[in-house]
Amino acid sequence: MTAAEPSSPSLLPADARAHLRARPLPPGGVRPAKDLCSDCGLCDTRWVAYVRQACAFLDQHMDAMERASHGRTRDLDDENELYFGVQRRMLTARLRAPIDGAQWTGIVSRIGVRALETGLVDAVLCVRASPEDRFTPVPILARTPEEVLAARVNKPTLSPNLKVLEELPDSGIRRLLAIGVGCQVQALRAVEATLPLEALYVLGLPCVDNVSREGLRTFLNSASRSPQTVVHYEFMQDFRIHFRHADGTEETVPFFGLDTPTLKDVFAPSCLSCFDYTNAGADLVVGYMGATFGRQWLVVRNPRGQRLLDLVESELDIAPVTSRGDRRQAVQQGIDAYDKAVRLPMWLAEVVGWFVERFGPRGLEYGKFSIDSHFTRNALWLRRNHGAMVERHLPAFAQRIIARYRLPSS
Ligand code: FAD
Ligand code: SF4
Ligand code: SF4
Numbered sequence: 001m002t003a004a005e006p007s008s009p010s011l012l013p014a015d016a017r018a019h020l021r022a023r024p025l026p027p028g029g030v031r032p033a034k035d036l037c038s039d040c041g042l043c044d045t046r047w048v049a050y051v052r053q054a055c056a057f058l059d060q061h062m063d064a065m066e067r068a069s070h071g072r073t074r075d076l077d078d079e080n081e082l083y084f085g086v087q088r089r090m091l092t093a094r095l096r097a098p099i100d101g102a103q104w105t106g107i108v109s110r111i112g113v114r115a116l117e118t119g120l121v122d123a124v125l126c127v128r129a130s131p132e133d134r135f136t137p138v139p140i141l142a143r144t145p146e147e148v149l150a151a152r153v154n155k156p157t158l159s160p161n162l163k164v165l166e167e168l169p170d171s172g173i174r175r176l177l178a179i180g181v182g183c184q185v186q187a188l189r190a191v192e193a194t195l196p197l198e199a200l201y202v203l204g205l206p207c208v209d210n211v212s213r214e215g216l217r218t219f220l221n222s223a224s225r226s227p228q229t230v231v232h233y234e235f236m237q238d239f240r241i242h243f244r245h246a247d248g249t250e251e252t253v254p255f256f257g258l259d260t261p262t263l264k265d266v267f268a269p270s271c272l273s274c275f276d277y278t279n280a281g282a283d284l285v286v287g288y289m290g291a292t293f294g295r296q297w298l299v300v301r302n303p304r305g306q307r308l309l310d311l312v313e314s315e316l317d318i319a320p321v322t323s324r325g326d327r328r329q330a331v332q333q334g335i336d337a338y339d340k341a342v343r344l345p346m347w348l349a350e351v352v353g354w355f356v357e358r359f360g361p362r363g364l365e366y367g368k369f370s371i372d373s374h375f376t377r378n379a380l381w382l383r384r385n386h387g388a389m390v391e392r393h394l395p396a397f398a399q400r401i402i403a404r405y406r407l408p409s410s
Helices: 047-055 062-070 079-084 107-117 145-150 161-170 182-194 213-223 305-308 328-340 346-358 364-385 387-393 396-402
Strands: 087-094 123-129 137-142 175-180 197-203 232-234 240-245 250-254 284-287 296-300 316-320
Touching: 047 161, 062 182, 062 284, 062 316, 079 305, 079 364, 079 396, 107 123, 107 175, 107 197, 107 284, 107 305, 123 161, 123 232, 137 145, 145 328, 161 175, 161 182, 161 213, 175 182, 182 197, 197 305, 284 305, 296 305, 328 364, 364 387, 364 396
Parallel strands: 123 175, 175 197, 197 284
Antiparallel strands: 087 296, 087 316, 123 137, 232 240, 240 250, 284 296
């Protein structure tokens, strides 16, 4: 890397050699993290040699990753860093010319395109959909803007992104932009120094409540009036799930109307034990959780993240982050309702949704509402299902957040 872009020392020494002798694990077998495996793809590569240090579910290394990637850990006494991680800049934005068919306005795909067009990188690690099934992810090393664009929109299922690292040694790729969710980035960062690369840029997505392909079927069947025609969905800041159907129509369902008893176990065990919602190791994070409705939310963590943002900044309509409301009571009520697996009748869910949308948390406060709700639920799930792991698996920032609430006894 150039002097302007200091390399981020990874968690393994650059002279580690174990991957030179290792082989990927055979497909379909049990992975080292067993039922907690999120299928990040590392075990499908020779870098499985470092799985004990790299796997997000075998070794919680968030502090070390932050230090290696950003030069410091997050400041736990700063509310925004506590929740959203190390940051130099936090903003909301939308592409002035949105990309048709993207998940939101397409900032992620546009950065991928510009990274290739400007020669910043030789390839972009992203995820296409299988030709047979729009929700089945197929990770690729995209070499052209067209390939990056074809990978736009979420595949809301566990995705073995890192499996394409296996192609790197013979690919001629020396500078890579990797797009991924937290568990993928944790493993990638751990093996970074041993990859045959001169530069690695990491563009992270926030991620929560992911599912296996089977889990997705259960979720859609339970939540949508027409599960077979859903082509896109998102949990949005208006406290509703927005489903888009193949004929272009939109269906919205209030969060509070979900069939909690059915959905309690639908999320993958990896995701029920995950505390890297805001992608702590990425250079730049692009989500929506801290923005008002219709906008995206960006966190620049380090100079490499700013370099990625520079690629598109002139094409963005930018606004500062804002915050409104007080989430805490709603979070505590949600913990109790989840524990009792309460299901509201739809008319009541609509009424609650109407009030919360108008008077509930907005902007950063919505982001904190979502983090509080998921961290407390996951801590409870972990305590009940993997009690022995709780102490070593919870990063310090998650412990501090969870301690603000009253969790039901196990
Ligand atoms: P696009 O330009 O449409 O690009 C989407 C990119 O996502 C593509 O490059 C593609 O390669 C990549 N991608 C698609 N599916 C996956 C996958 N399964 N794993 C890894 N990469 C993938 N944001 C929030 O603020 N809060 C959330 O709770 C939240 N949950 C998410 C859950 C999942 C499973 C995913 C994949 C994303 C989630 N996001 C969340 C991020 C958000 O939905 C958008 O992806 C993000 O804002 C980028 O939008 P865009 O229009 O710029 O993306
Ligand atoms: Fe391997 Fe990734 Fe599964 Fe961990 S999460 S066991 S590193 S495939
Ligand atoms: Fe990975 Fe966590 Fe997203 Fe699950 S919720 S896919 S474990 S980042």
